[in-house]
Amino acid sequence: MPHHPLNEFPYWWEGVSHPTADISPEEKVWDIVIIGGGFTGLHAAITLASSGQDTLVLEAGRIGQGASGRNGGMLGNLLIPGLDELVEKYGAAKAAALYREGEAAFKYTVNQIDAMGIECDLATPGRLFPAATSKHLEQQKKSVEMRHRLLGREEAVIDKAELAAELNSPLYYGAFAQFDTGSLHPGKYAAGLAKGAEKEGARIVQNCRADRIKRTLSGFEIETSKGWVRCRQLIMATNGYHEFLHPSFFHRIIPIASSMIATAEMDPSEVTLLIPSQKSMSDSYKILNYFRPSPDGKRLLIGGRPSIFKTPLTKQADILLARLKSIFPTMPETSAEYVWTGNVAYGFNSLPHIGQMDGIYFASGYGGSGVAMSGYLGQKIALKMLEKGGADTAFDDLPFETRFYYNGQPWFLPLAMIGYKLKDKFGI
Numbered sequence: 446m447p448h449h450p451l452n453e454f455p456y457w458w459e460g461v462s463h464p465t466a467d468i469s470p471e472e473k474v475w476d477i478v479i480i481g482g483g484f485t486g487l488h489a490a491i492t493l494a495s496s497g498q499d500t501l502v503l504e505a506g507r508i509g510q511g512a513s514g515r516n517g518g519m520l521g522n523l524l525i526p527g528l529d530e531l532v533e534k535y536g537a538a539k540a541a542a543l544y545r546e547g548e549a550a551f552k553y554t555v556n557q558i559d560a561m562g563i564e565c566d567l568a569t570p571g572r573l574f575p576a577a578t579s580k581h582l583e584q585q586k587k588s589v590e591m592r593h594r595l596l597g598r599e600e601a602v603i604d605k606a607e608l609a610a611e612l613n614s615p616l617y618y619g620a621f622a623q624f625d626t627g628s629l630h631p632g633k634y635a636a637g638l639a640k641g642a643e644k645e646g647a648r649i650v651q652n653c654r655a656d657r658i659k660r661t662l663s664g665f666e667i668e669t670s671k672g673w674v675r676c677r678q679l680i681m682a683t684n685g686y687h688e689f690l691h692p693s694f695f696h697r698i699i700p701i702a703s704s705m706i707a708t709a710e711m712d713p714s715e716v717t718l719l720i721p722s723q724k725s726m727s728d729s730y731k732i733l734n735y736f737r738p739s740p741d742g743k744r745l746l747i748g749g750r751p752s753i754f755k756t757p758l759t760k761q762a763d764i765l766l767a768r769l770k771s772i773f774p775t776m777p778e779t780s781a782e783y784v785w786t787g788n789v790a791y792g793f794n795s796l797p798h799i800g801q802m803d804g805i806y807f808a809s810g811y812g813g814s815g816v817a818m819s820g821y822l823g824q825k826i827a828l829k830m831l832e833k834g835g836a837d838t839a840f841d842d843l844p845f846e847t848r849f850y851y852n853g854q855p856w857f858l859p860l861a862m863i864g865y866k867l868k869d870k871f872g873i
């Protein structure tokens with residue numbers, strides 16, 4: 446087997462970027478400044494700039510520096526809490542309205558990609574959610590039935606034998622299948638959005654970190670690594686990278702790391718042997734594995750939380766590769782060629798949040814299901830600012846909670862992870 450050096454950056458960044466000129470933000474009062482050049486910020490920028498707002502995007506690193514350039518590219522319509530959980534908490538009508546936002550986000554994303562002509566390897570062959578235990582498969586049946594009853598969704602539950610035709614792994618007991626969802630190349634998607642935002646007239650300044658926000662009588666002043674910037678309205682689109690910039694946000698947003706590897710190239714027929722359906726998969730372990738073929742069909746990608754405590758990327762790559770081998774015992778000998786980690790963001794109720802705090806607009810908290818939702822809510826923030834129709838969402842009235850014990854550092858995560866690990870060990 447040829448030896449490949451391990452690249453400690455996302456596979457999605459290979460050969461893909463939004464051009465960086467060494468520019469600074471112009472000295473003027475912008476209508477709107479957006480902090481964060483991920484899917485949330487870029488979709489907001491596109492909507493605002495196309496409505497004639499003088500819009501500036503400040504990005505601390507490169508476009509897609511955060512989760513938007515680091516995710517699995519799985520494009521779905523589910524929320525993190527199950528529908529049953531939401532029915533219990535909010536009642537059937539509200540739970541259904543929340544879940545319909547997932548469907549709306551998916552449709553919005555596919556339509557935008559199409560309308561903007563973004564070439565990002567979008568494919569919608571459906572997705573599979575393999576069940577790690579027979580009990581999980583039973584739970585999946587109930588969830589599919591409930592989504593059908595309350596939302597009219599068409600999904601299927603397939604048994605081990607049916608799954609074998611789609612996924613060549615002895616590990617799973619069956620799966621639930623979605624038909625119209627799919628995947629994309631997040632690097633190309635982010636770069637395409639940035640290009641689209643600039644085409645609409647937005648200004649994007651990369652490598653420009655916002656360090657301090659000051660509220661003024663007429664808007665905001667922001668101290669950045671490239672000087673001061675003034676604006677009338679401000680959007681915080683920093684999601685899991687809050688960097689302790691503003692206490693209202695870092696007291697409510699829990700950043701959680703998730704890591705991925707991409708293997709070295711294989712013969713595409715070998716990848717097809719392992720995942721004949723070419724679909725993206727997220728399994729039902731509490732510490733879940735999500736995996737898929739690369740868009741060119743030559744690599745396997747897998748993500749998850751490889752360790753409870755902070756661990757070097759090289760070690761994380763070893764653990765994720767070992768997981769891939771346990772899912773695919775017949776996988777040809779291969780190595781990890783790319784490894785990277787990124788932050789997802791959770792609120793305390795695990796649902797997305799959108800609105801305004803201290804005069805600052807925001808959308809955040811999509812967990813690991815944000816590829817579609819972040820852009821959808823980014824556009825919704827813009828519509829709210831423009832006071833245009835279509836701005837309402839079912840997430841509008843959800844309280845964005847904090848906890849007295851939370852200061853922005855999720856010190857309790859290792860404890861939760863130990864609990865999940867035990868549940869996985871005992872098949873709970």
Ligand SMILES: Cc1cc2nc3c(=O)[nH]c(=O)nc-3n(C[C@H](O)[C@H](O)[C@H](O)COP(=O)(O)OP(=O)(O)OC[C@H]3O[C@@H](n4cnc5c(N)ncnc54)[C@H](O)[C@@H]3O)c2cc1C
Binds near residue numbers: 510518655809811
């Ligand atoms: C490893 C991983 C796998 C994932 N897989 C999936 C998946 O398969 N499917 C799915 O639906 N979701 C997935 N997600 C979640 C999804 O990627 C996110 O929900 C989504 O990208 C969030 O977009 P965003 O724009 O809100 O945040 P981000 O993309 O994180 O953008 C925030 C940006 O703000 C910038 N920033 C922060 N502070 C400052 C500052 N002070 N000044 C200037 N800029 C600043 C950061 O550099 C960053 O670029 C995954 C996430 C990770 C990390």
